[in-house]
Amino acid sequence: MRTQRNPQLNANGELIHLLSTEGLSKEMLTHILDTATNFVSVSDREVKKVPLLRGKSVFNLFFENSTRTRTTFDIAATRLSADVVNLDIARSSASKGESLLDTIDNLSAMAADIFVVRHNESGAPYLIAQHVGPHVHVVNAGDGRHAHPTQALLDMYTIRHFKGDFSNLSVAIVGDVAHSRVARSNIHALTTLGCPDLRVVGPKTLVPNDMAQMGVRVCNDLRSGIDGVDVVITLRLQNERMSGALLPSAQEFFKSYGLTPERLQWAKPDAIVMHPGPINRGVEIASSVVDGPQAVILSQVTFGIAVRMAVMSIVASHEG
Numbered sequence: 001m002r003t004q005r006n007p008q009l010n011a012n013g014e015l016i017h018l019l020s021t022e023g024l025s026k027e028m029l030t031h032i033l034d035t036a037t038n039f040v041s042v043s044d045r046e047v048k049k050v051p052l053l054r055g056k057s058v059f060n061l062f063f064e065n066s067t068r069t070r071t072t073f074d075i076a077a078t079r080l081s082a083d084v085v086n087l088d089i090a091r092s093s094a095s096k097g098e099s100l101l102d103t104i105d106n107l108s109a110m111a112a113d114i115f116v117v118r119h120n121e122s123g124a125p126y127l128i129a130q131h132v133g134p135h136v137h138v139v140n141a142g143d144g145r146h147a148h149p150t151q152a153l154l155d156m157y158t159i160r161h162f163k164g165d166f167s168n169l170s171v172a173i174v175g176d177v178a179h180s181r182v183a184r185s186n187i188h189a190l191t192t193l194g195c196p197d198l199r200v201v202g203p204k205t206l207v208p209n210d211m212a213q214m215g216v217r218v219c220n221d222l223r224s225g226i227d228g229v230d231v232v233i234t235l236r237l238q239n240e241r242m243s244g245a246l247l248p249s250a251q252e253f254f255k256s257y258g259l260t261p262e263r264l265q266w267a268k269p270d271a272i273v274m275h276p277g278p279i280n281r282g283v284e285i286a287s288s289v290v291d292g293p294q295a296v297i298l299s300q301v302t303f304g305i306a307v308r309m310a311v312m313s314i315v316a317s318h319e320g
Contacts, residue, residue, distance in 0.1 A: 007126060010320050014318040015028060015032075015314050016315055016319070018149050019125050019138065019149065020146070021147070021189040022185075024192065025192070029156065031314070032153055032307070032310050032314060035310035035313065036307045036310035039305075040306045042079055043305065043306075050080060051081045052080045052316075053077065053113075056082045056316060057083045057110070058084050058312065059085045060085065060141075061087050061089070061103075061116065061118070062087075062117075062141065063118060063119045069141050069151070070086070072308055073139075073150075075305050077114075077308075077312060080312060112136060113137065114137045114315070115136065115139070117139070117143070118143070123143060123144070123146065125140035125143050134319050135319055139311055145184075146181055147184060150308055151185065152182065153189065154300055155182075155233065156189050156190070158272075158299055158300045163230055169231060170196075171190055171231040172200075172219075172267075173186060174222065174232060174234050175257060177202055177206060179238040182276045183235060187211075191215050198217065199216065199218070199225050200225075201225030202220070222256065222263060222266075223263070228266075229268065229271055230270075231274065232271055232274070233276075234274070234284045236275075236277070237283055253283060258286060259286060259289050261292065271294060273294050273295045273297070274296060277297070277300075
Protein backbone atom coordinates (compact mmCIF):
# COMPACT_ATOMS: atom_id res chain seq x y z
CA MET A 1 0.00 0.00 0.00
CA ARG A 2 1.38 3.40 -0.99
CA THR A 3 1.81 5.82 1.90
CA GLN A 4 0.77 9.41 1.36
CA ARG A 5 3.65 11.87 1.34
CA ASN A 6 3.72 14.61 3.95
CA PRO A 7 2.39 17.67 2.05
CA GLN A 8 5.09 19.81 3.63
CA LEU A 9 7.88 17.86 1.93
CA ASN A 10 8.85 17.26 -1.69
CA ALA A 11 9.79 13.86 -3.16
CA ASN A 12 13.34 14.30 -1.81
CA GLY A 13 12.08 14.89 1.74
CA GLU A 14 12.96 18.60 1.65
CA LEU A 15 10.78 21.21 3.35
CA ILE A 16 8.73 23.16 0.77
CA HIS A 17 5.89 24.36 3.02
CA LEU A 18 5.61 24.76 6.79
CA LEU A 19 2.06 23.77 7.75
CA SER A 20 2.49 21.99 11.08
CA THR A 21 5.12 20.67 13.46
CA GLU A 22 3.29 17.34 13.31
CA GLY A 23 4.98 14.91 10.95
CA LEU A 24 8.33 16.72 10.89
CA SER A 25 11.35 14.72 12.05
CA LYS A 26 13.64 15.62 14.92
CA GLU A 27 16.36 16.26 12.34
CA MET A 28 14.14 18.68 10.40
CA LEU A 29 13.11 20.62 13.51
CA THR A 30 16.72 20.79 14.66
CA HIS A 31 17.83 21.99 11.21
CA ILE A 32 15.34 24.88 11.40
CA LEU A 33 16.53 25.83 14.90
CA ASP A 34 20.19 25.62 13.88
CA THR A 35 19.50 27.77 10.81
CA ALA A 36 17.76 30.33 13.01
CA THR A 37 20.89 30.58 15.14
CA ASN A 38 22.72 31.96 12.11
CA PHE A 39 20.14 34.73 11.75
CA VAL A 40 19.97 35.93 15.38
CA SER A 41 23.08 38.09 14.94
CA VAL A 42 21.59 39.88 11.90
CA SER A 43 19.60 42.05 14.32
CA ASP A 44 22.86 43.37 15.79
CA ARG A 45 24.31 44.51 12.46
CA GLU A 46 24.29 48.08 11.25
CA VAL A 47 22.66 46.86 8.01
CA LYS A 48 20.11 44.28 9.11
CA LYS A 49 19.82 42.45 5.79
CA VAL A 50 21.01 39.33 4.02
CA PRO A 51 20.31 38.70 0.31
CA LEU A 52 18.80 35.20 0.50
CA LEU A 53 15.33 36.17 -0.79
CA ARG A 54 16.34 39.05 -3.05
CA GLY A 55 13.96 39.14 -6.02
CA LYS A 56 11.35 36.99 -4.22
CA SER A 57 7.89 38.23 -3.23
CA VAL A 58 6.36 37.35 0.15
CA PHE A 59 2.61 37.90 0.50
CA ASN A 60 1.28 38.16 4.07
CA LEU A 61 -2.37 37.01 4.07
CA PHE A 62 -3.81 37.53 7.54
CA PHE A 63 -7.51 36.68 7.65
CA GLU A 64 -7.30 36.99 11.46
CA ASN A 65 -5.92 39.86 13.51
CA SER A 66 -2.30 39.68 14.59
CA THR A 67 0.41 41.95 15.98
CA ARG A 68 3.53 39.91 16.82
CA THR A 69 3.23 37.22 14.16
CA ARG A 70 2.40 39.54 11.27
CA THR A 71 5.02 42.13 12.23
CA THR A 72 7.82 39.61 12.78
CA PHE A 73 7.07 37.87 9.47
CA ASP A 74 7.19 41.29 7.80
CA ILE A 75 10.54 42.09 9.46
CA ALA A 76 11.91 38.60 8.72
CA ALA A 77 11.05 38.80 5.01
CA THR A 78 12.47 42.33 4.75
CA ARG A 79 15.73 41.23 6.43
CA LEU A 80 15.97 38.44 3.86
CA SER A 81 15.72 41.19 1.18
CA ALA A 82 12.35 39.98 -0.13
CA ASP A 83 9.64 42.24 -1.54
CA VAL A 84 6.85 42.16 1.04
CA VAL A 85 3.15 42.64 0.29
CA ASN A 86 0.75 42.92 3.23
CA LEU A 87 -2.74 42.26 1.90
CA ASP A 88 -5.45 44.25 3.66
CA ILE A 89 -8.09 41.52 3.85
CA ALA A 90 -10.84 43.88 5.04
CA ARG A 91 -10.37 45.95 1.89
CA SER A 92 -9.58 43.08 -0.49
CA SER A 93 -11.90 41.21 -2.86
CA ALA A 94 -12.18 38.47 -0.21
CA SER A 95 -14.49 40.86 1.65
CA LYS A 96 -16.68 40.93 -1.48
CA GLY A 97 -17.11 37.18 -1.54
CA GLU A 98 -14.13 36.07 -3.62
CA SER A 99 -13.17 32.50 -2.73
CA LEU A 100 -9.88 31.77 -0.97
CA LEU A 101 -8.43 29.87 -3.93
CA ASP A 102 -9.50 32.56 -6.42
CA THR A 103 -7.67 35.08 -4.24
CA ILE A 104 -4.59 32.81 -4.26
CA ASP A 105 -4.78 32.37 -8.06
CA ASN A 106 -4.86 36.12 -8.60
CA LEU A 107 -1.97 36.76 -6.23
CA SER A 108 0.00 33.91 -7.82
CA ALA A 109 -0.49 35.68 -11.15
CA MET A 110 1.31 38.63 -9.54
CA ALA A 111 4.39 36.38 -9.14
CA ALA A 112 4.05 35.50 -5.46
CA ASP A 113 6.78 33.19 -4.19
CA ILE A 114 5.75 32.70 -0.55
CA PHE A 115 2.31 32.97 1.05
CA VAL A 116 2.29 33.51 4.82
CA VAL A 117 -1.26 32.61 5.82
CA ARG A 118 -3.25 33.09 9.00
CA HIS A 119 -6.85 31.89 8.76
CA ASN A 120 -9.66 31.20 11.19
CA GLU A 121 -10.50 27.91 9.42
CA SER A 122 -8.37 24.89 10.32
CA GLY A 123 -6.77 23.45 7.21
CA ALA A 124 -6.83 26.61 5.05
CA PRO A 125 -3.01 26.67 4.58
CA TYR A 126 -3.11 22.98 3.56
CA LEU A 127 -5.74 23.76 0.94
CA ILE A 128 -3.58 26.55 -0.46
CA ALA A 129 -0.43 24.39 -0.43
CA GLN A 130 -2.21 21.70 -2.48
CA HIS A 131 -3.37 24.34 -4.96
CA VAL A 132 -0.26 26.41 -5.70
CA GLY A 133 2.45 25.69 -8.27
CA PRO A 134 5.68 23.85 -7.41
CA HIS A 135 7.69 27.08 -7.10
CA VAL A 136 5.28 28.66 -4.57
CA HIS A 137 5.62 28.03 -0.83
CA VAL A 138 3.10 28.30 2.00
CA VAL A 139 3.88 29.07 5.63
CA ASN A 140 1.11 28.58 8.18
CA ALA A 141 0.92 31.57 10.54
CA GLY A 142 -1.95 29.97 12.49
CA ASP A 143 -5.05 28.12 11.28
CA GLY A 144 -8.14 27.91 13.47
CA ARG A 145 -7.54 25.68 16.48
CA HIS A 146 -5.21 23.43 14.50
CA ALA A 147 -1.59 24.61 14.32
CA HIS A 148 0.82 27.51 14.72
CA PRO A 149 4.16 25.96 13.72
CA THR A 150 6.38 29.05 13.67
CA GLN A 151 5.23 29.97 17.19
CA ALA A 152 6.11 26.45 18.32
CA LEU A 153 9.51 26.68 16.64
CA LEU A 154 10.34 30.02 18.26
CA ASP A 155 9.23 28.52 21.57
CA MET A 156 11.57 25.55 20.96
CA TYR A 157 14.37 27.95 20.10
CA THR A 158 13.75 29.90 23.32
CA ILE A 159 13.70 26.75 25.44
CA ARG A 160 16.88 25.43 23.83
CA HIS A 161 18.60 28.81 24.24
CA PHE A 162 17.88 29.02 27.97
CA LYS A 163 17.74 25.34 28.94
CA GLY A 164 19.83 23.39 26.43
CA ASP A 165 19.02 19.80 25.51
CA PHE A 166 15.36 18.73 25.60
CA SER A 167 16.06 15.21 26.85
CA ASN A 168 16.24 16.22 30.53
CA LEU A 169 13.46 18.80 30.68
CA SER A 170 10.10 19.02 32.41
CA VAL A 171 7.67 21.36 30.63
CA ALA A 172 4.18 22.44 31.71
CA ILE A 173 1.64 24.05 29.35
CA VAL A 174 -0.93 25.85 31.46
CA GLY A 175 -4.39 27.18 30.59
CA ASP A 176 -6.74 26.98 27.64
CA VAL A 177 -5.21 23.99 25.87
CA ALA A 178 -8.48 23.01 24.19
CA HIS A 179 -8.63 26.11 21.98
CA SER A 180 -4.89 26.65 21.56
CA ARG A 181 -3.19 25.90 18.23
CA VAL A 182 0.05 26.94 19.94
CA ALA A 183 -0.36 24.19 22.55
CA ARG A 184 -0.89 21.49 19.91
CA SER A 185 2.09 22.61 17.85
CA ASN A 186 4.27 22.81 20.97
CA ILE A 187 3.22 19.33 22.09
CA HIS A 188 4.17 17.80 18.72
CA ALA A 189 7.50 19.67 18.69
CA LEU A 190 8.42 18.86 22.30
CA THR A 191 7.64 15.16 21.99
CA THR A 192 9.56 14.94 18.70
CA LEU A 193 12.57 16.70 20.24
CA GLY A 194 12.60 14.20 23.10
CA CYS A 195 11.12 16.06 26.08
CA PRO A 196 10.51 13.25 28.62
CA ASP A 197 8.11 15.05 30.98
CA LEU A 198 5.40 17.09 29.29
CA ARG A 199 2.31 18.19 31.20
CA VAL A 200 -0.84 20.10 30.30
CA VAL A 201 -2.50 21.90 33.17
CA GLY A 202 -6.02 23.32 33.33
CA PRO A 203 -9.65 22.69 34.22
CA LYS A 204 -11.26 19.65 32.58
CA THR A 205 -13.36 21.92 30.35
CA LEU A 206 -10.21 23.39 28.79
CA VAL A 207 -8.13 20.22 28.34
CA PRO A 208 -8.87 18.01 25.28
CA ASN A 209 -9.55 14.30 25.77
CA ASP A 210 -6.76 13.16 23.45
CA MET A 211 -3.83 14.46 25.48
CA ALA A 212 -2.95 11.11 27.06
CA GLN A 213 -2.79 9.53 23.59
CA MET A 214 -0.26 12.19 22.63
CA GLY A 215 2.02 11.10 25.47
CA VAL A 216 1.17 14.07 27.68
CA ARG A 217 0.41 14.02 31.40
CA VAL A 218 -2.83 15.80 32.28
CA CYS A 219 -3.01 17.77 35.55
CA ASN A 220 -6.16 19.54 36.65
CA ASP A 221 -4.37 21.07 39.63
CA LEU A 222 -1.79 23.84 39.12
CA ARG A 223 0.50 22.80 41.97
CA SER A 224 1.01 19.24 40.73
CA GLY A 225 1.14 20.55 37.16
CA ILE A 226 4.11 22.86 37.60
CA ASP A 227 5.83 21.12 40.52
CA GLY A 228 9.55 20.91 39.74
CA VAL A 229 9.28 21.91 36.07
CA ASP A 230 11.99 23.70 34.08
CA VAL A 231 9.61 25.57 31.77
CA VAL A 232 6.12 27.00 32.29
CA ILE A 233 4.25 27.98 29.13
CA THR A 234 1.11 29.95 29.98
CA LEU A 235 -1.69 30.28 27.42
CA ARG A 236 -4.22 33.00 26.75
CA LEU A 237 -7.89 32.30 27.48
CA GLN A 238 -9.33 32.29 23.96
CA ASN A 239 -12.82 33.54 24.64
CA GLU A 240 -13.43 34.14 20.91
CA ARG A 241 -13.17 30.39 20.26
CA MET A 242 -15.25 29.24 23.23
CA SER A 243 -18.86 28.18 22.87
CA GLY A 244 -20.92 27.95 26.04
CA ALA A 245 -19.88 28.60 29.61
CA LEU A 246 -16.61 26.69 29.95
CA LEU A 247 -15.47 28.89 32.84
CA PRO A 248 -17.33 30.74 35.59
CA SER A 249 -15.22 33.86 34.94
CA ALA A 250 -11.71 35.08 34.15
CA GLN A 251 -11.30 35.98 37.82
CA GLU A 252 -12.17 32.42 38.87
CA PHE A 253 -9.63 31.08 36.39
CA PHE A 254 -6.90 33.30 37.81
CA LYS A 255 -7.79 32.22 41.34
CA SER A 256 -7.12 28.56 40.46
CA TYR A 257 -4.69 28.63 37.54
CA GLY A 258 -3.16 32.10 37.29
CA LEU A 259 0.62 32.13 37.55
CA THR A 260 1.74 34.32 40.45
CA PRO A 261 5.22 34.73 42.00
CA GLU A 262 4.11 32.56 44.94
CA ARG A 263 2.94 29.73 42.68
CA LEU A 264 5.97 30.00 40.44
CA GLN A 265 8.02 28.89 43.45
CA TRP A 266 6.51 25.40 42.97
CA ALA A 267 8.59 25.12 39.78
CA LYS A 268 12.39 24.86 39.80
CA PRO A 269 14.16 27.99 41.08
CA ASP A 270 15.62 28.64 37.63
CA ALA A 271 12.44 27.82 35.69
CA ILE A 272 11.61 30.08 32.76
CA VAL A 273 8.15 31.47 32.04
CA MET A 274 6.84 31.79 28.49
CA HIS A 275 3.68 33.11 26.83
CA PRO A 276 2.77 33.25 23.12
CA GLY A 277 0.89 36.55 23.51
CA PRO A 278 -1.22 38.52 23.59
CA ILE A 279 -1.09 38.47 27.39
CA ASN A 280 -4.11 39.02 29.61
CA ARG A 281 -2.42 40.30 32.74
CA GLY A 282 -4.23 39.22 35.87
CA VAL A 283 -6.08 36.43 34.04
CA GLU A 284 -3.57 33.73 33.09
CA ILE A 285 -0.51 35.40 34.56
CA ALA A 286 0.26 38.13 37.10
CA SER A 287 1.98 41.31 35.93
CA SER A 288 4.74 40.75 38.46
CA VAL A 289 5.59 37.45 36.73
CA VAL A 290 5.39 38.95 33.22
CA ASP A 291 7.83 41.67 34.27
CA GLY A 292 9.87 39.43 36.54
CA PRO A 293 13.34 37.91 36.08
CA GLN A 294 12.13 34.43 35.08
CA ALA A 295 9.98 35.61 32.17
CA VAL A 296 11.54 35.21 28.72
CA ILE A 297 8.48 36.44 26.82
CA LEU A 298 10.24 39.30 25.02
CA SER A 299 13.07 36.94 24.07
CA GLN A 300 10.45 34.76 22.37
CA VAL A 301 9.44 37.72 20.22
CA THR A 302 13.06 38.55 19.34
CA PHE A 303 13.89 34.94 18.47
CA GLY A 304 10.69 34.77 16.42
CA ILE A 305 12.25 36.99 13.75
CA ALA A 306 15.25 34.69 13.34
CA VAL A 307 13.08 31.56 13.32
CA ARG A 308 10.77 32.98 10.65
CA MET A 309 13.79 34.02 8.60
CA ALA A 310 15.03 30.44 8.86
CA VAL A 311 11.71 28.93 7.80
CA MET A 312 11.27 31.19 4.78
CA SER A 313 14.87 30.77 3.62
CA ILE A 314 14.64 26.95 3.90
CA VAL A 315 11.30 26.50 2.07
CA ALA A 316 12.33 28.97 -0.67
CA SER A 317 15.48 26.96 -1.40
CA HIS A 318 13.50 23.89 -2.54
CA GLU A 319 10.92 23.16 -5.26
CA GLY A 320 7.81 21.00 -5.00
